[in-house]
Amino acid sequence: xxxxEIQNFAEIFxxxxxxxxxxxxxxxxxxxxxxxxxxxxxxxxxxxxGNLDRCPRCFFIKSSKEKFCGFCADxxxxxxxxxxxxKETDVxxxxxxxxxxxxxxxxxxxxxxxxxxxxxxxxxxxxxxxVSGWPEKNKGEIIVALSPNTFGDFVSELIKxxxxxxxxxxxxxxxxxxxxxxxxxxxEETLRNSLENRK
Numbered sequence: 733x734x735x736x737e738i739q740n741f742a743e744i745f746x747x748x749x750x751x752x753x754x755x756x757x758x759x760x761x762x763x764x765x766x767x768x769x770x771x772x773x774x775x776x777x778x779x780x781x782g783n784l785d786r787c788p789r790c791f792f793i794k795s796s797k798e799k800f801c802g803f804c805a806d807x808x809x810x811x812x813x814x815x816x817x818x819k820e821t822d823v824x825x826x827x828x829x830x831x832x833x834x835x836x837x838x839x840x841x842x843x844x845x846x847x848x849x850x851x852x853x854x855x856x857x858x859x860x861x862x863v864s865g866w867p868e869k870n871k872g873e874i875i876v877a878l879s880p881n882t883f884g885d886f887v888s889e890l891i892k893x894x895x896x897x898x899x900x901x902x903x904x905x906x907x908x909x910x911x912x913x914x915x916x917x918x919x920e921e922t923l924r925n926s927l928e929n930r931k
Contacts, residue, residue: 738764789862791838791855793820803836810834812872814859815927816891818842822877822915829923834875839891842878847887856894863898874898875930877905879914903930 734742738760745756763771787794787801794801803809803823813834817823823836837859840851848856859874866872876891878884888904895902906926909918918926 789858790814790836791840791858792823792836808833812866813875814862814873815875815877816856816859817877817915818879819916825916825918825923826877826927829918829920829927831924832927834873837874842883842887844883847883848890856891860895860898863895863900866900872900874900874902875905875927876902877915877927879916880905880909880926881912881914906930 734757738757741760741763742753742756745751745759746753748756751759763774766774783796784793785796786792787804789800789804792801792803798805810833813832814837815826815832815834816837816839817826818839819841820838823838826832837855839855840849842852843849863872863874874895876888878888878891892902892904905915906928909915909922909926915923
């Protein structure tokens with residue numbers, strides 16, 4: 733019989749992405765076997781995640797001490813080129829691929845039962861408000877960079893329809909990523925080609 737502390741840890745951590753009950757149990761035993769100083773470091777690192785919030789411009793995660801995230805605060809990035817992505821990990825995949833110097837709009841994890849929920853609608857409205865302030869809208873571009881699967885295509889069309897009256901060129905990420913694939917797991921070259929061959 734497992735100690736209740738191990739069971740509790742495994743129950744909570746098994747709900748995290750890519751960590752099932754077996755992995756969570758192994759992780760609990762591993763952390764329990766560490767010296768107290770190392771366990772305190774892990775605990776402190778988890779507590780520090782509470783010092784994060786959302787960037788008011790793009791909704792990427794940022795330190796609550798900062799006004800904007802690192803992308804929005806970077807004056808070298810093109811403010812008239814915005815990639816609409818689902819998750820923060822998609823941002824990292826695009827950045828790792830290189831070749832994209834614009835901004836982002838993280839709309840949040842999509843739910844198949846409610847493709848554009850309240851969170852997505854609010855964030856897309858913020859994007860529309862941002863675009864409306866652009867001096868020359870016809871020179872800007874919004875790239876809808878959702879995963880190229882059936883659901884991603886459906887939501888992308890909804891987003892494109894919602895942005896069609898903004899006067900900004902709205903494109904879809906190219907098909908360098910195979911249908912059914914996910915942006916987060918695409919290799920760098922494929923992702924770079926997808927951005928270059930957008931339509």
